[in-house]
Amino acid sequence: MLLFSWLLFAAGSLIFVGAACASWEWIRSPRANRLSPPRASSALLYLFNQGFLAPAIAIALAALGGLLHPDRSQTWQLWQLLCAFVAFEAVSYGIHRLLHRIPWLFRMHRVHHASRELGWLDAFHQHPLEFLLFQLFGNLPAVLLFGRAGAISLWLNVGLRLWTAWLHARAPIPLGPLEYVFTSPRMHHRHHAGGARHGSTETANYGGLLSGCDWLFGTARRT
Amino acid sequence: MQTPSQETADSILLPQTPRRRRLTVRVWVTLALLALLLLGGIGTAGAIVMLEDSDGSVEGY
Numbered sequence: 001m002l003l004f005s006w007l008l009f010a011a012g013s014l015i016f017v018g019a020a021c022a023s024w025e026w027i028r029s030p031r032a033n034r035l036s037p038p039r040a041s042s043a044l045l046y047l048f049n050q051g052f053l054a055p056a057i058a059i060a061l062a063a064l065g066g067l068l069h070p071d072r073s074q075t076w077q078l079w080q081l082l083c084a085f086v087a088f089e090a091v092s093y094g095i096h097r098l099l100h101r102i103p104w105l106f107r108m109h110r111v112h113h114a115s116r117e118l119g120w121l122d123a124f125h126q127h128p129l130e131f132l133l134f135q136l137f138g139n140l141p142a143v144l145l146f147g148r149a150g151a152i153s154l155w156l157n158v159g160l161r162l163w164t165a166w167l168h169a170r171a172p173i174p175l176g177p178l179e180y181v182f183t184s185p186r187m188h189h190r191h192h193a194g195g196a197r198h199g200s201t202e203t204a205n206y207g208g209l210l211s212g213c214d215w216l217f218g219t220a221r222r223t
Numbered sequence: 224m225q226t227p228s229q230e231t232a233d234s235i236l237l238p239q240t241p242r243r244r245r246l247t248v249r250v251w252v253t254l255a256l257l258a259l260l261l262l263g264g265i266g267t268a269g270a271i272v273m274l275e276d277s278d279g280s281v282e283g284y
Binding site for chain 2: 019
């Protein structure tokens with residue numbers, strides 16, 4: 001039953017995010033949308049990662065959180081959720097840079113950069129080991145600090161997924177001055193354009209949703 | 224089997240010009256995307272409620 005709930009969560013959020021991003025692509029770039037449909041393998045990778053790996057990671061993290069903080073309430077407060085999000089983004093930035101820098105890690109990350117023409121579903125075209133790295137280490141700081149997350153983190157997760165898919169969607173737009181805080185679709189497309197080869201000096205914009213680490217470490221490019 | 228007069232009536236009521244055909248496609252695609260949005264939203268919300276009501280061993284990340 002628990003596995004069914006997780007699979008339903010994975011499939012439901014894929015349909016929701018897909019419909020939202022397909023609408024975006026349909027409105028903004030209808031001709032390109034007709035030319036090349038999204039790859040089915042991305043959807044399969046998504047369902048495997050989110051439907052099977054994510055619950056396994058969640059069980060491990062919940063067990064660890066419960067062990068470290070047995071007396072804590074199971075539902076995070078809003079400020080804890082925000083801290084968890086910022087910590088996740090900071091750790092993800094570090095992992096992402098390592099994935100591009102270390103050759104054997106880049107062989108894994110190349111799967112995500114394989115698409116010639118980027119679309120929303122390519123956001124989820126991730127090697128399972130890479131997914132494990134991001135989810136396990138990205139969520140670890142918050143679990144160590146605050147213990148178990150509540151269901152509220154799942155709502156945040158859907159929001160993050162929606163943003164991530166939009167970053168990869170066709171018709172990428174800039175976000176103006178907001179790009180000093182958030183990674184815009186155009187910034188992320190710039191990352192994919194420059195980061196397809198290992199060690200490329202053109203690689204920039206490693207941030208997932210927040211661009212703060214990119215500005216801090218000099219890897220941000222707005223054009 | 225349509226009589227010639229019915230065919231004429233249909234073509235007057237719904238002249239399938241390329242422009243109208245494109246419009247029909249857009250309307251159906253938009254409706255399908257909205258239906259998917261609703262379906263996915265209900266599925267996601269239902270799954271989160273089910274996970275919340277589970278024994279508490281797994282409650283997200």
